[in-house]
Amino acid sequence: MSDGKESKYAYKFLRFFKRTYRIKEAEPPSDIKEAFLKYSEGKNLMTSDQLLNFLINFQRESDAKIEDADKIISHILQTRHHIAKFTRSNTLTLDDFYHYLFDQHLNFPINPQVCQDMTAPLSHYFIYTGHNSYLTGNQLNSESSCVPIINALKNGVRVIELDIWPNSAEDDIKVYHGRTLTSPVKFIDCLKAIKEHAFVASEYPLVVTLEDHLTPELQAKAAEMITQTLKDVLFTSLECLEEFPSPEALKGKILLSTKPPKEYLYSKAFDEEKKDLCENEELHEEVIENKNEKQVIEDKNDIDSEDSEDSSGESEDTDSSEGKLCSLGVHKYKSLIAIHAKKHKGGLTKSLKLDPSKVERLSLSEQQLEKGSENHGTELVRFTQRNLLRIYPKGTRFNSSNYNPMIGWMHGAQMVAFNMQGYGKRLWAMQGLFRSNGGCGYVKKPDFLMTMDEGNKVFDPEEKLPVKTCLKVRVYMSDGWRLDFKPTHFDTYSPPDFYVKVHIVGVPADAKKFKTETLDNTWIPVWNQEFSFPLTVPELAILRLEVRDHDTGEKDDFGGQICLPVRDLRPGIRTVPLHDRDGKNFNSTRLLMRFEFV
Ligand SMILES: [Ca+2]
Ligand SMILES: [Ca+2]
Numbered sequence: 001m002s003d004g005k006e007s008k009y010a011y012k013f014l015r016f017f018k019r020t021y022r023i024k025e026a027e028p029p030s031d032i033k034e035a036f037l038k039y040s041e042g043k044n045l046m047t048s049d050q051l052l053n054f055l056i057n058f059q060r061e062s063d064a065k066i067e068d069a070d071k072i073i074s075h076i077l078q079t080r081h082h083i084a085k086f087t088r089s090n091t092l093t094l095d096d097f098y099h100y101l102f103d104q105h106l107n108f109p110i111n112p113q114v115c116q117d118m119t120a121p122l123s124h125y126f127i128y129t130g131h132n133s134y135l136t137g138n139q140l141n142s143e144s145s146c147v148p149i150i151n152a153l154k155n156g157v158r159v160i161e162l163d164i165w166p167n168s169a170e171d172d173i174k175v176y177h178g179r180t181l182t183s184p185v186k187f188i189d190c191l192k193a194i195k196e197h198a199f200v201a202s203e204y205p206l207v208v209t210l211e212d213h214l215t216p217e218l219q220a221k222a223a224e225m226i227t228q229t230l231k232d233v234l235f236t237s238l239e240c241l242e243e244f245p246s247p248e249a250l251k252g253k254i255l256l257s258t259k260p261p262k263e264y265l266y267s268k269a270f271d272e273e274k275k276d277l278c279e280n281e282e283l284h285e286e287v288i289e290n291k292n293e294k295q296v297i298e299d300k301n302d303i304d305s306e307d308s309e310d311s312s313g314e315s316e317d318t319d320s321s322e323g324k325l326c327s328l329g330v331h332k333y334k335s336l337i338a339i340h341a342k343k344h345k346g347g348l349t350k351s352l353k354l355d356p357s358k359v360e361r362l363s364l365s366e367q368q369l370e371k372g373s374e375n376h377g378t379e380l381v382r383f384t385q386r387n388l389l390r391i392y393p394k395g396t397r398f399n400s401s402n403y404n405p406m407i408g409w410m411h412g413a414q415m416v417a418f419n420m421q422g423y424g425k426r427l428w429a430m431q432g433l434f435r436s437n438g439g440c441g442y443v444k445k446p447d448f449l450m451t452m453d454e455g456n457k458v459f460d461p462e463e464k465l466p467v468k469t470c471l472k473v474r475v476y477m478s479d480g481w482r483l484d485f486k487p488t489h490f491d492t493y494s495p496p497d498f499y500v501k502v503h504i505v506g507v508p509a510d511a512k513k514f515k516t517e518t519l520d521n522t523w524i525p526v527w528n529q530e531f532s533f534p535l536t537v538p539e540l541a542i543l544r545l546e547v548r549d550h551d552t553g554e555k556d557d558f559g560g561q562i563c564l565p566v567r568d569l570r571p572g573i574r575t576v577p578l579h580d581r582d583g584k585n586f587n588s589t590r591l592l593m594r595f596e597f598v
């Protein structure tokens with residue numbers, strides 16, 4: 001990295017001229033020099049005891065052990081000094097020390113382990129949730145495939161959504177985005193992909209939400225496929241759950257979530273008692289509403305009804321005599337549903353009414369939530385203390401874009417469903433939040449969303465909160481670009497002109513944007529600038545970093561990005577790896593930064 005090396009970069013200039021830019025390796029920032037001097041007690045070499053002292057007191061790694069310091073030193077000596085390790089005892093030079101601090105594999109910015117309590121009910125966590133998980137591209141005519149499902153699972157997503165429909169012969173089940181030109185994929189193939197990859201990134205439970213448009217016959221077939229494919233990893237419960245189990249208790253399990261079918265229609269002979277007037281009325285209403293809904297869709301050619309998980313009008317079209325044959329199958333299908341989805345109708349007050357005898361899942365569109373948050377804020381918070389709330393993108397996001405997740409999170413919504421196949425700052429922020437807690441896909445909700453005061457009052461999202469902590473972020477420098485990019489990648493005739501956007505994505509009171517100055521024509525920019533962020537809800541704050549190359553007369557080029565969960569940031573001097581647009585880690589490109597909570 002350093003050793004006073006100097007290289008040259010030549011750029012062709014106006015065809016005949018060549019302009020040469022020297023690349024001088026940057027010196028360690030003065031903070032690093034000072035820390036070395038202090039902890040090595042003024043010597044040229046730092047021992048492992050001294051390094052340990054630095055880790056504990058400067059980096060605030062309170063549980064660091066002498067073995068950790070020894071390991072760092074021997075790793076650095078092995079990679080940097082092939083001969084010196086035999087001649088020099090276990091100590092670091094200033095340059096070794098700098099090398100260690102600027103190594104993205106040795107000095108990462110967040111805790112890589114699961115570090116939160118995993119024994120609370122599912123409703124206490126934000127869960128990494130995908131929307132239309134089978135789509136490869138846009139919401140209108142892209143292909144459906146198992147590949148995006150597998151990718152999502154590899155990235156730690158814990159809620160997969162499948163829209164299931166009859167095929168044209170009505171003898172098999174396919175997955176696609178209904179009422180659009182998206183091409184289908186077989187349900188059974190999706191189930192197999194899910195089974196195979198469910199726990200590659202996280203051992204905590206996977207929820208599969210089904211948007212069910214099946215006939216009772218095919219629901220029976222679906223039940224068969226599900227039990228055959230998922231077998232013992234499927235979590236089922238005979239009764240409707242009174243409280244959700246914890247992620248810890250559900251490790252290695254898959255839970256199905258959908259609206260239970262109206263099985264009483266087909267099981268008259270088996271279960272006469274279950275049938276009651278009330279339910280009949282509900283069904284009647286539903287038929288009318290479905291008809292209206294279909295009308296609306298035809299009239300407006302609107303696809304926003306995609307998540308009306310009850311929109312299948314099929315059940316009431318089926319003759320009850322032939323229905324009897326599949327009643328057992330439908331019953332079985334119902335018994336596989338661990339998380340019952342609840343229909344949203346008759347206003348939010350009705351949908352958010354609490355039923356102490358059971359817990360359920362409610363789905364709202366981003367617009368329904370936005371509107372609902374205006375005068376149902378505390379009801380939403382109360383509902384999400386025990387029940388699950390899923391928010392989905394509005395249907396007009398044809399290009400698979402995403403929405404502001406903070407509104408959902410501030411109201412306790414566990415499943416803020418995102419289109420995972422694209423990129424953009426919203427998706428990066430979502431990926432950032434779920435880097436927290438070891439990337440296991442479950443992040444504990446802030447305590448204030450889960451508590452009630454003596455007067456039985458819950459948190460009001462409109463309420464102004466006091467500043468809890470202030471995050472100080474220092475951007476020292478960046479390096480590695482020359483190894484990951486061609487000399488002319490950013491500018492044809494000169495090295496890039498980098499600056500860093502330093503944003504906090506968070507609740508409105510916490511959101512803030514800064515950027516460093518632009519440093520012209522250098523592959524190793526040294527900014528050494530500091531920014532302060534007072535935070536009222538650090539649990540939901542995400543540090544968004546993006547490096548761009550400044551250009552005059554055209555749009556600045558994208559360099560690299562990463563979003564980090566503030567509550568998991570490790571204080572001290574840290575190396576922040578940078579990612580491309582799709583979230584793939586560059587091999588060498590990284591930032592050297594410092595984080596402090598004051
Ligand atoms: Ca450029
Ligand atoms: Ca330039």
Ligand SMILES: [Ca+2]
Pocket residue numbers: 490491495496497549550551552
């Ligand atoms: Ca430029």
